[in-house]
Amino acid sequence: MAKVIVADENEGRRSLLANTLERNGFDITRAATLRQAEGTALAIMPEVVLIDGEWKSGDAIDASQRLMADPEFAFKCRIVILARNVSQEYLVSAAQSGIAEVIRKPVDMNKLIDQLNKHSRKQFVPPPADVASATGGGGTFDV
Template structure:
């Protein structure tokens, strides 16, 4: 029997909804206050928590956010909110709080029961709003990024598309490619023209890959083998790969090269820290030494 919590500070609505769901075979627990609802939900882990959006004390969206911050609760339970307000901002706030669904009032009881059965069976139910997969979570990485959402790569791509790369030469090379493709210099808003522009721009970015110059290959010697592969010596002659060398690498390889350059900078900084040697011990000359009675030394050992 599926467990459901009905959270509503209005006794009449709470009892009416609870009695209806009990007749449908749900194990219903009633909650009259927000604090009581949160404590009961985190203790019993019901399949669904049905909350009313109108409270004199407490905010249901904040309460839902606190409950969904519990890993076990967010994995096992779902929250359904009953609200008269269905504006875009309200739906976005509900989605960010982790609320699985918002049902508008006046409530269709048959629809509510059908949706509760879907939530109990852990079926997919569209969220209240599409707020994206990247949330403001510090120290975590959402596994959903990359599934139909390329926004995770924008910070890296923005560094690649700076003024040092997109300069006059870059624009001139794109214009030359457009002329080679028999595209007129008058750019109208047409799909064909825009497609050629995008192909030329992305092709130029991919062409500006990196390569390893054979003259910069480091000779293998005993001294080079002594240094760590990751934390090598600071004065190593191995040069970082430059994006100005053209080899036709893919975008993923270019991003990997940038990551390797950052790792090399970190390694050099670590070398400066790990290379610090402690101060040498100063040995006193004989004329500054102090004579100690052997009996005192023997007494010290005995004690």
């Protein structure tokens, strides 16, 4: 049973996601703030941290960067963001922050469950954006 943290400041949405995922076999921990999500994630090292992309207080990408700065977390865990904003700029920021996937809202629950299963088994999922082409680096540099 994969451990997943559901982080969303909207209690109704958090409960809906958590209850649906529990019915589908996930071991769920709920977090109402980004700080709570970060602390809990570092303590329990879940397979996946599912974070809402829009917060009144805080930023999901910043929280993800802080989590991914922990080497043990970065090795063991994946972060998935649920977001309305799926602009190329947002996707590049997400990829640069170590976020494994950005899923667009409104969420298709069947797709979400399939993707969380893939992430919990550490299967390949394409990154949110191609960071090399977005930064113009392409993996080469002029000496």
